Amino acid sequence: MEQSETPTGDEEWREKLSDDQYRVLREAGTERPFSGEYVDLFEDGTYRCGGCGSVLFSSEEKFQHGCGWPSFSDAEEGAVEFREDTSHGMNRVEVVCAECEGHLGHVFEDGPEPTGERYCINSAALEFDADAQ
Template identity: 50%
Template sequence: MHKRYFLKTGAALVSTALLPPILLQRLNIMATSKTDFEITKTDAEWRTVLSPEQFRVLRQHGTERAFTSPLDKQYGEGTYVCAACEQPLFKSDTKFNSGTGWPSFFAPIEGAIATTVDRAFFMTRVEIHCSRCGGHLGHVFEDGPAPTGQRYCMNGVAMQFIPA
């Protein structure tokens, strides 16, 4: 009995250690832990330019409630930009209706995002950040449509839509 417990525990520990690199490789994303961003501000400075909900999501890695963002049903032509620094993140032609309640895209604009491994809540996920200011945008999953097979599940409050 003790041997079986030891084997199960060992397998769980090994898979926990190996899962993040495998997940990143399967998603074809290079994880970055960039801490120096082009735009940096103190929390007090961010609070003057962001709403309380934007601050909670972008600076404290929060998540907005599903189906609350008007950007989820926004399908006009244009660009989605970071709500904190206005960096272009996604083009409207990469947006799709995932049914999850959050704006979803199958590809970001090249160079617009940075990624880290998020191990919160006993899960391992790839977290998406703005590459210019480091603001938390959401997560990426590998259940999206062609051509990438990826679903960038973004917090609508973390972005603004700029019509074309």
């Protein structure tokens, strides 16, 4: 799948995305824990941004954390950017798509080695491409 054309305005984003995708990607919303379609998916493949189609994560980096959201130990090089997030009275590191700046989730320092990081990502922010057999 090729990277899709990125919308340029709010109206285009609303036309392209489902209500859940819009709430997560454009309004920095969060899914309820254990409600996303990729929480328990462990097939080989690639996870892309649900907004623009950029490759973000490999299934090789996905692991079971039990937090209620898909968890990855690392992102593809240059695919994501980090921002300080002080919402809800917490200090967290927000993860956004480097291409379209869509909110993906947050990164925490309680993941497996070698990175020690856990990218806690909303399923609504992702699209999954299974590896062809």
